[in-house]
Amino acid sequence: MVSLHPEKRFEVIRMAKPYPASPLNLSPLTQTGEGPIRILVVEDNPANALVASLFLEQMGYAHDRAENGREAIEAYQAGRYGLILMDLQMPEMDGYEATRRIRALERETGRAAVPIVALTAHALSGDREACLLAGMDAYLSKPFRPDELQACLERLTAARPPVA
Numbered sequence: 560m561v562s563l564h565p566e567k568r569f570e571v572i573r574m575a576k577p578y579p580a581s582p583l584n585l586s587p588l589t590q591t592g593e594g595p596i597r598i599l600v601v602e603d604n605p606a607n608a609l610v611a612s613l614f615l616e617q618m619g620y621a622h623d624r625a626e627n628g629r630e631a632i633e634a635y636q637a638g639r640y641g642l643i644l645m646d647l648q649m650p651e652m653d654g655y656e657a658t659r660r661i662r663a664l665e666r667e668t669g670r671a672a673v674p675i676v677a678l679t680a681h682a683l684s685g686d687r688e689a690c691l692l693a694g695m696d697a698y699l700s701k702p703f704r705p706d707e708l709q710a711c712l713e714r715l716t717a718a719r720p721p722v723a
Contacts, residue, residue, distance in 0.1 A: 596641025596716055598622040601631040601657065602678065603649040607701065611644060611678070614705045620712070628652030628660075635661050640673055641716055645695065647679040654679075655693040662694040674715040678703070 598615060602608040603626050615622045623638065625631040627649040635643070643661070647654040658675050665672050676697045677690040687698045697711050 596620065597639065598712075599625060599631065599634055599638070599640045599643045601625045601628065601643060601649070601654065602646045603627055604646070607646070607678075610702075611708075614708055617705065618709055618712070628654060628657030631657045632660055632664070635673070636664065642712060643673055643675045644678050645675050647677055647681060647690070654695075655689070658690075658694045676711055676715065 598620050600608060600611045600615070600622050602611060602624065608624055608626075612622060612624070623634060623640075625634045629652045631643065631645065631654075632652075634640075645654040645658060654677060661673070661675065664670070674696045675694065676699060677695045678699050678701060679686065679690075680701045682700045690698050696715055699707060699711060
């Protein structure tokens with residue numbers, strides 16, 4: 560359970576509220592009856608994690624959360640995710656290093672590459688390139704809108720099988 564100061568809670572709800580949850584704009588996999596993919600949200604900031612969770616729920620995606628790169632690697636090894644949303648600056652291990660380690664695990668085990676999307680407040684020249692060099696597949700600047708997130712998710716998961 561995420562605990563936020565009442566003022567922050569209002570701000571988070573206000574950010575998510577303009578985008579109605581009904582009708583759900585489901586992923587292509589959900590619409591075909593194959594089942595939704597499961598997404599791992601890696602975010603240390605409770606407010607940002609809550610916003611991402613609200614957006615994903617509105618879109619019909621199942622998701623789990625990790626609070627840092629170390630937890631992301633543990634969750635990746637234990638679960639089957641169709642996509643990872645990865646914050647860049649986190650305690651213990653940042654998103655760049657977590658992505659590099661996930662990519663190394665994929666090579667070592669022969670596991671298919673999971674799409675990884677950088678979620679960051681970094682919008683400087685070179686940030687996108689640094690994410691791609693680390694092995695990330697896409698980049699979204701915070702704050703992002705639900706339609707931006709959905710377009711990115713659909714583009715990266717359209718041809719992928721569902722995740723159990």
